[in-house]
């Protein structure tokens with residue numbers, strides 16, 4: 001009797017250990033088969049800034065229309081599916097590298113490659129012609145994309161399919177004017193053959209206004225009462241005053257002698273220039289993202305709470321056009337290797353604070369390794 005019980009116990013124990021051994025053996029295979037693999041690997045796009053960037057406007061992306069953008073030389077295909085949801089996926093087909101934005105959206109909401117017809121749903125392989133039974137646990141990277149108040153923001157560093165890359169920690173910035181019904185706006189976009197950081201820093205440059213721009217006051221070019229305030233870890237603001245130029249809008253429409261200007265940055269690339277003259281406010285918001293090392297796309301919005309009838313829009317378009325031409329002419333003459341300069345004055349405070357905030361928050365390869373190592377040790 002005693003023997004048969006002990007035999008039973010040892011038999012059960014053996015079964016249990018065999019089962020444990022099998023689980024141990026097949027678990028990694030099971031986990032691996034559930035894991036989603038995407039190509040190219042995240043090392044190709046991961047260190048392009050851990051932020052959301054404005055890449056266009058809601059109206060730029062129509063249903064079933066395929067758009068291709070370059071973000072720091074990495075091609076991304078953006079489309080709105082049948083439900084109206086925006087998708088941003090790598091533009092490189094994992095079969096033979098064809099540009100997916102030259103394909104089409106099928107009735108099953110799949111993005112079809114124009115070369116051999118592979119079908120992707122939100123970046124994952126749904127169907128390969130002639131190869132039935134393929135599992136959809138592999139595909140191409142799919143990126144985070146958000147819409148806010150008519151603008152579209154992309155985070156090109158985190159793949160939501162494989163869950164690898166760098167997740168954006170900085171919130172998307174929306175200017176208060178975008179939510180305020182008293183303001184009307186005009187918008188525009190321009191491709192500029194200069195690095196995005198140079199374009200952003202130029203808008204944060206207080207002192208260039210009177211020397212570069214025809215609307216500046218060359219009779220009294222130096223702003224007074226320059227004051228910097230930190231808004232948060234990702235944003236800062238400088239407030240300063242100017243004597244209004246005799247032929248400026250502030251003088252002619254606002255009847256102002258002095259002009260108050262607020263100049264803000266919000267990481268990664270937003271600048272806000274808010275000009276107060278009497279009761280009138282004009283706010284220019286810019287965003288500029290890198291399409292390559294020395295090539296950027298600049299988006300701008302000009303908000304105003306005066307002359308709000310759209311009949312006046314062309315005046316502001318012309319004004320923006322002249323202003324940008326004046327800026328670009330100067331930027332084109334800056335020496336590539338000396339963009340950061342050697343010396344600063346108190347009027348360069350906004351640019352310097354922007355650089356400081358960028359360096360503190362931007363995650364490069366080294367910082368990423370350090371952060372992950374510390375996390376693993378905790």
Ligand code: FES
Nearest residue numbers: 093095096113116
């Ligand atoms: S290259 Fe896309 S299906 Fe062959």
Ligand SMILES: [Fe+2]
Nearest residue numbers: 202203212327
């Ligand atoms: Fe300028």
